Each structure stands twice: as structure tokens, then as C-alpha cells.
Amino acid sequence: MAYIEVRHVTREFRSGTQTTVANRDLSFEVERGNVVTILGPSGAGKSTLLNILGGMDTPTSGEVLIDGTDIAKFSTKQLTTYRRQAVGFVFQFYNLISNLTARENVELSSQITQDARDVSETLELVGLSQRAQNFPAQLSGGEQQRVAIARAVAKKPKLLLCDEPTGALDYKTGKQVLRVIQDAAQQTQTTVIIVTHNSAIAQMGDLVIRINDAQIQSVTPNAHPTPLD
Ligand code: ADP
Ligand code: ADP
Numbered sequence: 001m002a003y004i005e006v007r008h009v010t011r012e013f014r015s016g017t018q019t020t021v022a023n024r025d026l027s028f029e030v031e032r033g034n035v036v037t038i039l040g041p042s043g044a045g046k047s048t049l050l051n052i053l054g055g056m057d058t059p060t061s062g063e064v065l066i067d068g069t070d071i072a073k074f075s076t077k078q079l080t081t082y083r084r085q086a087v088g089f090v091f092q093f094y095n096l097i098s099n100l101t102a103r104e105n106v107e108l109s110s111q112i113t114q115d116a117r118d119v120s121e122t123l124e125l126v127g128l129s130q131r132a133q134n135f136p137a138q139l140s141g142g143e144q145q146r147v148a149i150a151r152a153v154a155k156k157p158k159l160l161l162c163d164e165p166t167g168a169l170d171y172k173t174g175k176q177v178l179r180v181i182q183d184a185a186q187q188t189q190t191t192v193i194i195v196t197h198n199s200a201i202a203q204m205g206d207l208v209i210r211i212n213d214a215q216i217q218s219v220t221p222n223a224h225p226t227p228l229d
Contacts, residue, residue: 037205
């Protein structure tokens with residue numbers, strides 16, 4: 001059984017007489033441990049889909065099976081538990097706490113769960129052992145994003161959701177950061193979803209899902225996931 005099964009997911013937003021369909025009849029499957037990239041222009045519906053997968057929003061209709069459980073049927077309380085226990089987030093602008101060191105930023109998230117991965121091990125996983133005592137302002141953009149990745153994987157999420165994780169980085173640094181995400185996913189059997197509007201970055205995925213105008217245009221398995229140069 002696939003780790004994620006999205007079946008006929010539609011998300012409409014209504015305000016007054018206006019209805020916006022942000023996701024229209026999306027269906028796809030993701031195997032455990034895969035890195036999936038979701039590619040599409042601004043307004044295509046990528047964040048809406050990511051929010052649904054992360055338990056921050058629920059679809060108007062359709063099923064979202066995570067490891068066989070339909071989170072679309074979850075109550076608000078169940079969704080909160082799901083987010084805390086199963087999901088890690090990486091954002092475009094790192095969201096590190098500026099007066100805490102790299103290590104302390106990672107510790108912050110790993111304290112949340114009992115099942116946390118060791119902080120030193122996690123910093124090593126992203127290649128930042130030497131920078132553990134540095135504050136965010138002393139780190140480059142790529143290093144800050146690696147701290148954010150360490151913070152997200154320290155809580156041992158089953159699902160790692162990344163919203164434009166390379167959006168604030170130059171292309172070369174972005175590729176390195178994606179490599180770190182790939183390695184971390186592989187070593188920890190985490191399933192990763194990366195939203196991007198950059199088609200070169202999207203080639204890092206084991207599976208590339210293109211969305212446009214709220215609909216899936218293509219779902220393409222990638223035999224040799226590598227970034228384009
Ligand atoms: P993307 O992440 O690809 O830029 P979004 O998922 O953010 O796209 O948005 C898809 C469409 O849904 C857009 O037309 C957007 O304006 C609309 N939308 C997203 N969230 C809301 C909301 N909370 N209320 C109303 N419309 C929304
Ligand atoms: P968009 O690009 O459509 O404006 P964002 O990328 O800003 O959306 O946010 C995507 C989702 O992640 C939203 O549900 C938002 O609430 C959440 N989010 C964004 N930034 C943070 C953050 N720093 N901490 C927690 N949640 C966040």
C-alpha cells in the first residue's frame with residue numbers, strides 16, 4: 001500500500017457568492033521514503049494541497065489516506081495531534097529563533113516528542129556539527145535552511161513538508177539544500193513533499209507532480225532524480 005493516497009480531492013473556498021476552486025479532483029499516490037516535488041505557477045493550488053497533507057486544512061471532498069488513515073475525516077483535535085506527531089515543516093524563510101544557537105533551535109523541536117532523534121546526530125545529518133554554537137545571523141542562508149531542516153527532522157516526522165525551501169537561496173545553494181533533504185529522507189525513511197515553482201529544482205524528486213489551474217497536469221516518476229545544471 002502506498003504511504004500517501006490522495007483520492008479525488010477538491011478544495012473550494014467560498015466567500016459570499018464567489019467560489020474559488022483551489023484544488024480540483026486531485027488523485028495521486030506516494031510511496032514511503034520518496035521525495036515528491038509539486039511544481040506549478042503561483043496560484044496553481046500548491047500551498048492548498050500542502051496545507052491539506054499537513055493537516056492545516058481539510059478538503060471540501062475526497063480522501064487523503066496517510067498510511068491507510070483518512071485524515072480528511074479527522075476532527076480539529078485529531079488534526080492537531082497528527083500535525084504534532086507526524087509532520088515536519090520547512091519554510092522558505094527558515095523561521096529560526098534569532099537569539100538561540102543552531103543547536104538550541106534544533107533542541108526546541110526535538111523536546112516536543114519523546115521519540116526525538118538526538119540533536120547532535122541530527123546536526124551531523126545536515127553537515128552542521130561545526131556550526132552548532134553559532135547564532136542564525138552568523139550563518140549563511142543555506143546553513144540557516146539546513147538548521148531548519150535539522151529542526152524539522154529531529155522530531156522524527158513520517159512526513160516532511162517543504163514550502164519553497166530553496167526560494168530564498170541562489171540556485172547552487174538551493175541544490176545543496178535539496179541534497180541534504182534527500183539524504184535525510186533516505187537515511188530516516190521519511191516521505192518528503194517539496195513545493196516549488198522552479199522546474200529545475202523539481203527534477204530532484206522521485207516523483208514530479210505538475211499542477212496548473214487547480215488540476216494535476218502530470219505525475220511523472222523520475223528514475224534518476226538529479227537537479228539540472
Ligand atoms: P499556490 O500555492 O500554487 O500559489 P494556492 O494554493 O495558495 O496556490 O492558491 C490557489 C488558489 O486558491 C488561488 O486562487 C488562491 O487565491 C485561492 N486560495 C487559497 N487559499 C485561499 C483562502 N484561504 N481563501 C480564498 N481563496 C484561497
Ligand atoms: P502562501 O505561499 O500560499 O501564502 P505560505 O507558504 O505562506 O502560503 O504558508 C503555507 C502554510 O504554512 C500556511 O498554512 C501557513 O499558515 C503555514 N506557515 C507559513 N509560515 C509558517 C510559520 N512560520 N510557522 C507556522 N506555519 C507557517
